Amino acid sequence: xxxxxxxxxxxxxxxxxxxxxxxxxxxxxxxxxxxxxxxxxxxxxxxxxxxxxxxxxxxxxxxxxxxxxxxxxxxxxxxxxxxxxxxxxxxxxxxxxxxxxxxxxxxxxxxxxxxxxxxxxxxxxxxxxxxxxxxxxxxxxxxxxxxxxxxxxxxxxxxxxxxxxxxxxxxxxxxxxxxxxxxxxxxxxxxxxxxxxxxxxxxxxxxxxxxxxxxxxxxxxxxxxxxxxxxxxxxxxxxxxxxxxxxxxxxxxxxxxxxxxxxxxxxxxxxxxxxxxxxxxxxxxxxxxxxxxxxxxxxxxxxxxxxxxxxxxxxxxxxxxxxxxxxxxxxxxxxxxxxxxxxxxxxxxxxxxxxxxxxxxxxxxxxxxxxxxxxxxxxxxxxxxxxxxxxxxxxxxxxxxxxxxxxxxxxxxxxxxxxxxxxxxxxxxxxxxxxxxxxxxxxxxxxxxxxxxxxxxxxxxxxxxxxxxxxxxxxxxxxxxxxx
Amino acid sequence: xxxxxxxxxxxxxxxxxxxxxxxxxxxxxxxxxxxxxxxxxxxxxxxxxxxxxxxxxxxxxxxxxxxxxxxxxxxxxxxxxxxxxxxxxxxxxxxxxxxxxxxxxxxxxxxxxxxxxxxxxxxxxxxxxxxxxxxxxxx
Numbered sequence: 001x002x003x004x005x006x007x008x009x010x011x012x013x014x015x016x017x018x019x020x021x022x023x024x025x026x027x028x029x030x031x032x033x034x035x036x037x038x039x040x041x042x043x044x045x046x047x048x049x050x051x052x053x054x055x056x057x058x059x060x061x062x063x064x065x066x067x068x069x070x071x072x073x074x075x076x077x078x079x080x081x082x083x084x085x086x087x088x089x090x091x092x093x094x095x096x097x098x099x100x101x102x103x104x105x106x107x108x109x110x111x112x113x114x115x116x117x118x119x120x121x122x123x124x125x126x127x128x129x130x131x132x133x134x135x136x137x138x139x140x141x142x143x144x145x146x147x148x149x150x151x152x153x154x155x156x157x158x159x160x161x162x163x164x165x166x167x168x169x170x171x172x173x174x175x176x177x178x179x180x181x182x183x184x185x186x187x188x189x190x191x192x193x194x195x196x197x198x199x200x201x202x203x204x205x206x207x208x209x210x211x212x213x214x215x216x217x218x219x220x221x222x223x224x225x226x227x228x229x230x231x232x233x234x235x236x237x238x239x240x241x242x243x244x245x246x247x248x249x250x251x252x253x254x255x256x257x258x259x260x261x262x263x264x265x266x267x268x269x270x271x272x273x274x275x276x277x278x279x280x281x282x283x284x285x286x287x288x289x290x291x292x293x294x295x296x297x298x299x300x301x302x303x304x305x306x307x308x309x310x311x312x313x314x315x316x317x318x319x320x321x322x323x324x325x326x327x328x329x330x331x332x333x334x335x336x337x338x339x340x341x342x343x344x345x346x347x348x349x350x351x352x353x354x355x356x357x358x359x360x361x362x363x364x365x366x367x368x369x370x371x372x373x374x375x376x377x378x379x380x381x382x383x384x385x386x387x388x389x390x391x392x393x394x395x396x397x398x399x400x401x402x403x404x405x406x407x408x409x410x411x412x413x414x415x416x417x418x419x420x421x422x423x424x425x426x427x428x429x430x431x432x433x434x435x436x437x438x439x440x441x442x443x444x445x446x447x448x449x450x451x452x453x454x455x456x457x458x459x460x461x462x463x464x465x466x467x468x469x470x471x472x473x474x475x476x477x478x479x480x481x482x483x484x
Numbered sequence: 485x486x487x488x489x490x491x492x493x494x495x496x497x498x499x500x501x502x503x504x505x506x507x508x509x510x511x512x513x514x515x516x517x518x519x520x521x522x523x524x525x526x527x528x529x530x531x532x533x534x535x536x537x538x539x540x541x542x543x544x545x546x547x548x549x550x551x552x553x554x555x556x557x558x559x560x561x562x563x564x565x566x567x568x569x570x571x572x573x574x575x576x577x578x579x580x581x582x583x584x585x586x587x588x589x590x591x592x593x594x595x596x597x598x599x600x601x602x603x604x605x606x607x608x609x610x611x612x613x614x615x616x617x618x619x620x621x622x623x
Contacts, residue, residue, distance in 0.1 A: 003576070006571070010564060018557070020557040021557045021561075059577070059579045059580070060579035
């Protein structure tokens with residue numbers, strides 16, 4: 001039981017090479033790996049909420065010398081999101097992967113998937129600043145190769161683009177950690193937090209902060225550093241798109257929150273250096289510009305990818321408001337948007353599986369032959385817009401309340417106005433798939449592909465009505481960030 | 485290059501020395517400079533030298549891709565298994581102290597196994613990268 005924190009990271013890590021050794025059962029191994037990770041995440045979240053933060057010391061070497069794992073409510077919340085989406089994706093993906101990936105590469109695919117999961121979970125679980133970088137690289141490198149396995153050659157270009165941007169981001173993060181290490185002589189986050197206050201006015205620490213913010217923003221795909229994201233989402237295999245869209249940017253945002261609040265202390269980012277002066281306008285730009293671009297896209301995956309950039313804007317907007325309500329809204333939206341985009345991309349992946357294309361012109365009239373898949377897209381789209389009784393409404397509601405609390409009525413107006421643009425691009429999808437005449441009819445996807453999709457969509461509706469769960473945990477998470 | 489007498493013979497002469505030196509760096513790593521990563525690269529260099537002189541085809545017959553892939557996985561598995569072994573013996577993950585009869589031997593056994601895992605994986609990955617780049621035209 002006390003080892004649950006390390007098992008969370010190690011189980012997928014051990015199972016990844018097994019996919020190489022036993023190629024025939026690679027899918028089964030990936031399924032058990034993500035299911036075990038999900039069980040760990042549930043146990044961890046319950047323990048963190050019930051008993052308190054989990055600390056784990058690797059190798060028996062006490063921090064700050066040794067490496068430690070540290071999971072607080074925010075960490076537990078994100079672990080749950082990542083493992084939940086991973087498990088559903090693996091269940092969904094069995095046939096989708098067979099249809100999109102060459103047969104001799106399927107076991108490599110699942111190996112990479114498990115490594116990506118390992119990296120993602122490690123970033124969240126670790127309490128060591130350098131380990132964040134190491135796990136970030138594990139997750140990123142496996143992601144690059146997963147994207148490169150996409151259907152056509154444009155996937156290679158998308159992967160390379162992400163590789164370059166992602167490496168720049170990771171290098172900036174590493175430089176920042178190096179500068180911090182130079183100043184404090186420690187890499188443990190709690191230890192860093194205790195020695196940084198007296199160094200806060202040195203230019204070295206300020207430079208470290210700047211490098212970190214820009215580097216992580218690249219990985220978050222904060223506007224205007226988002227250029228890698230639309231292509232990566234569009235040309236990656238459907239399975240990878242789902243997992244990336246639902247988890248990767250949220251994990252990067254988690255890193256930002258972790259460093260802003262736990263390592264540097266919230267006062268440093270927002271009172272001393274006024275990061276919100278940059279973050280707030282960029283977030284609003286992200287919401288508007290990306291939503292507008294999404295309206296004019298011709299490919300369903302691209303529409304949703306640009307919408308992701310816009311939704312990331314909502315999350316960073318919540319962070320930039322720099323009050324506890326804004327932070328709660330950001331954390332809730334991280335979770336909700338993970339589920340929304342997960343569900344939507346699963347449905348789109350279903351379309352891709354049957355019709356073989358995600359271009360809107362090939363999907364005309366698909367709503368009539370694939371009613372369940374399309375139903376999921378419509379409900380997911382509603383949640384994306386923020387229609388009441390869906391999860392998207394809850395996060396936007398909290399965001400607007402947070403903005404009004406700071407007397408920023410223009411921000412509240414912007415959020416409402418952007419919802420109309422979101423409604424426009426969602427309507428374009430609905431209009432093409434239901435009302436336009438077309439003969440590109442595919443059959444409905446099999447049940448085991450529908451079930452994970454609808455499970456996520458049903459959760460969206462449930463979390464839109466019963467907000468105690470998500471808001472409750474998010475408030476705890478925000479509280480533990482602000483006053484640890 | 486195997487038609488060039490001097491290159492071939494010097495390579496053949498050096499090959500065992502390079503690999504032997506790799507093993508020295510590997511197993512002496514916990515007393516002197518070295519360790520799994522460096523040793524893995526040195527052993528891989530030996531194999532790459534062999535491939536440069538005797539050709540890729542012959543090297544691939546000697547060390548097939550499947551075997552390389554197997555080694556890659558095995559190194560990582562050895563690493564993880566060492567960590568899990570200390571977990572099953574009641575200590576933290578990667579706490580070597582419980583692996584031996586007393587703390588000192590435990591630490592020795594632990595670090596040797598871990599470094600061996602690193603060495604195997606690094607050597608295999610190096611050769612795999614070499615195969616991937618050089619083998620592009622062959623396909």
